[in-house]
Amino acid sequence: MSKKPDIDKFTGIETTGHEWDGIKELNNPSPRWWLIVFLASVIWAVGYWVVYPAWPTLSGNGERGGTKGSMGWTQYDELKEQQAEITARKAAYLTRFEDASFSEIQQNPELYAFAVAGGAAAFKDNCATCHGTGGAGSAGYPNLNDDDWLWGGDINSLHDTIRFGVRSSHDETRFSEMPAFGDMLGEAEIEATADYVLSFTTDAVPTDMGRQTYEDNCAACHAEDGTGDKSLGAPNLADAIWFYGNDRADIMSQIRKPKHGVMPNWEARLDANTIRQLAIYVHSLGGGEE
Incomplete structure (x- = not known):
């Protein structure tokens, strides 16, 4: 004996028999537009499988071991054409x-x-x-x-x-090297030189010791006014652009034991x-x- 269908009393539509917390699922058919789109997608997929390479495991004769497709088109051939x-x-x-x-x-x-x-x-x-x-x-x-x-x-x-x-x-590389003045100057001279260098760009007050130490050890490369020398790769100290830092401690560190970067020769x-x-x-x- 078949079970009597359960009809929703509000809509008059048969339910699927599923119920969650008093909510019943209506047994409505799928919308016709959805069925049309689904069938069209299936037909499109079948056509795509025939025309384009789509099954890499079914044949060993196609591009990279897959089906070739009736058009003979592959993304690899297209890439080669674009690159050419x-x-x-x-x-x-x-x-x-x-x-x-x-x-x-x-x-x-x-x-x-x-x-x-x-x-x-x-x-x-x-x-x-x-x-x-x-x-x-x-x-x-x-x-x-x-x-x-x-x-x-x-x-x-x-x-x-x-x-x-x-x-x-490279044999013709750009080369410059600043000496480690920590091995040549005393700490007081290094501090005074840093203050003198800072006076080029700030309101730091230079001392006679700083000026003399700079002229004796630094001016030959960086020039007396601190503008540097591009033929030697000596930085300009009289602008506001600093390579390894612009505060007093950074400048003193560079005077004591300078850092020297390396750029490869791209030739x-x-x-x-x-x-x-x-x-x-x-x-x-x-x-x-x-």
């Missing part, structure tokens, strides 16, 4: 880029845009770890956006610095065109010199 197009466009610019001087590149909008784009990509891959994605640097890593340059900020100087590195293994890793693009890109950041 990019390579061809790049080659067309590279031919002109290789034969042009820096000044010619700067005066040609197309070549300049090509160089900056290539340099930006290379910078993110190779330089951003130390100098930051925007070239702002950090303590011990130069800011490439300002106009303060240890070895010069014109494109040719930037190119040589990138190519040969700083204190790197060992990057090709000549990429190095030139990097030089143009760094120069374009805003702090480059003419």
Whole structure:
């Protein structure tokens, strides 16, 4: 004997027999629009399986061991075509880029845009770890956006610095070394020298000892007025830009036992065109010199 169906007294619709906390589930059919969409999706899926590679385990004759699909299309072939197009466009610019001087590149909008784009990509891959994605640097890593340059900020100087590195293994590397004055000067002389250096940019009051010690030991590289010497890689002490810190303790520490950073020579890793693009890109950041 069949069980009498349970009819909801409010809607007059048969229930499924399920009930939760007095709430009954109505046995309504699925909406027609939903069924149409579902059937269309099934038909679309079957067609997709036939036309495109979709079953990697059913055949060993297709791309990477799967079914080929009736169109013979694969994402790998599409990627190869896109890469070939990019390579061809790049080659067309590279031919002109290789034969042009820096000044010619700067005066040609197309070549300049090509160089900056290539340099930006290379910078993110190779330089951003130390100098930051925007070239702002950090303590011990130069800011490439300002106009303060240890070895010069014109494109040719930037190119040589990138190519040969700083204190790197290259025979033509940029090289400078500040002596450890902690082995030569007394503590009072170091303190006085730090105060004298601070007097270039602050209201610190220099002493005769500080002035004399600076002139005897520091002026040969940093100049008497503290403006430095780019030919020696000697920092400018008369601006507000500091490499290893700008308070008295930082300056005294650098006088006692100076820190010396190392930049690799990128000639060992990057090709000549990429190095030139990097030089143009760094120069374009805003702090480059003419």
